[in-house]
Amino acid sequence: MTDHHDDPVRSITDLAKIAGVSVSTVSRALTSKGALNKDTRRRIQELAARHGFRINVAAQNLRLGRTGAVAVLLPLGHERGQHLSDPFFMAMLGFLADELAERGYDLLLSRVLPDGEDWLDSFIRAGRTDGVIIIGQSNQSAVLDRTASHYQPLVIWGAYGARNQYLTVGTDNMAGGALAATHLLARGRRSLAFFGNVSVPEFAARYQGFLSALPADARDRVELVHAHVTPEASYRAATDYFAAGHRPDGIFAASDVTAMGVIAAAAEQDMRVPEQLSVIGFDDVPLAQMSNPPLTTVRQDIRRGAALLVELLCRRLAGETAQSVQFAPELVIRESS
């Protein structure tokens, strides 16, 4: 309990006054830095607690030449207003919040609608954060490359590209796509379709990996169906696709959310999953195992991804070197295939 009556204590100056010491002493006492008599330190800390005083973080940071915050940017290159509904990104955000908090950083959340090529540099120059984590490179690869060349504390969640200069953490999407292909083949599926927006590099890689693991005859017949990553859009895309008379026996969806949309559309057409149609998703979001039927999917380890993003960022912040990391996805077989 704090009981701050009398004079309000709004700054270390106020506190110094009533403690009868100098501001620097108060500063030292409260930051536990610098040499200071044990008793004075404790006395001042108690006084601060009694008056409910806490150091003003903004001023502290200005003085220290830092902000104490890291930005998490969600570029909505083509899916305006949609990304945040994706459970995968949300789970990622949660883990990032935890990881950053553990290292004493605030998390500044911002959705950005990339306009032109200056949005990122412009954001950085405003000096609101010490570093930037970008979730999904969207179609902004060129912008990222340019910024990364002169700004170190920048990490991107997304597909690794050998040509990219920027630091990425992500799943090996090609391998994930191959996993999906192999699985559908093992299920005897040959008439296949891929649902997703291949202008997003991550999804493009999944598609490529998928194709690459298919024998030529099956590969040539794969149909590419454009679908955005929202449940509604995926559902609509699938409905249109089925309505046009297509009857594949295996579908690889670029994300679990898309897979659920596809299954919902299939159910309406009385196509039985998995009897007539095998569906496999990507991500393994928490709801994947609750969906009906439980979703076969390619799992990405989100928690690990978040931890890695923060770790690499902190290395860069400390002036150390850091390298892109790509980890292997894992096939999770449930009942939709």
Add this chain to the structure above:
Amino acid sequence: MTDHHDDPVRSITDLAKIAGVSVSTVSRALTSKGALNKDTRRRIQELAARHGFRINVAAQNLRLGRTGAVAVLLPLGHERGQHLSDPFFMAMLGFLADELAERGYDLLLSRVLPDGEDWLDSFIRAGRTDGVIIIGQSNQSAVLDRTASHYQPLVIWGAYGARNQYLTVGTDNMAGGALAATHLLARGRRSLAFFGNVSVPEFAARYQGFLSALPADARDRVELVHAHVTPEASYRAATDYFAAGHRPDGIFAASDVTAMGVIAAAAEQDMRVPEQLSVIGFDDVPLAQMSNPPLTTVRQDIRRGAALLVELLCRRLAGETAQSVQFAPELVIRESS
């Protein structure tokens, strides 16, 4: 394009130097405040653009005695690490980000594990943000009341309570519960169960509203099943419940996520939804209509909620008065009931 070669321009002081004017002139030019010759203003703005200079927001805010940021706090009173997986909160977060951005505020995201009764005051005193939005009061009603008594810019998403002093925006959960009850009755269901964690005020209100709209005989037989708001926990709770031999014909789940867990568990027990068992959720998250069968649910208008939260907060920030708002939920009938 910016081409910043030669001397780096890091502060208005630098810019003033190369512009041959004083810092105050630069300040006036860049903030578009104060009287200033039109030409000098334009000249300096162009110079700034050319050198890729942007005002340091942190310093500006310190000087202005503000932070330019609003905190969005997710108290995890009992569901450690889980809330952020709830699509409802996530959608809310997305809309909040947009609304705040529109008004020029950054969004500082933080999950808090309420410990003791000082976590909120302590956070506020750190002065990191100009205002606080709390998503879900969890079991922290007392803390919120105490803080609200001396801190104005604080708005809570959650159940309205006549006894609470703090400002809330939320759905009329009682009415929502009643909607669910009426609907299940109309479906001829009489053997009912409620799934949720009633130590959360919002869920408690849904439960109370549910009971209140039931005839005495049905009400007396309602079973209350404790379930946390994650898919896994809900699934487990339902599995255990069915395994214990319970066979209700109608279930009202405190959230859509819980409803999906219940349906998944029911499917495993070969209980057909909706033939043998009607299930109704709460929220109407995007995935609700993609679930199998599509979920009957009580809809909350998240977007409107977010807009209102921000609006009330801004009023409080401007020193104006603001009152709690509660809006009516809407029954969305699909195929799970």
Add this chain to the structure above:
DNA sequence: CTGTTAGCGCATTCAG
């Protein structure tokens, strides 16, 4: 061990 002093980058009086 503690106090004095000088800024961090900016906005805003007050003069001119």
Add this chain to the structure above:
DNA sequence: CTGAATGCGCTAACAG
């Protein structure tokens, strides 16, 4: 219309 000076709240030399 513009410049000089002051300080937002804090930390870090540098003295003592």
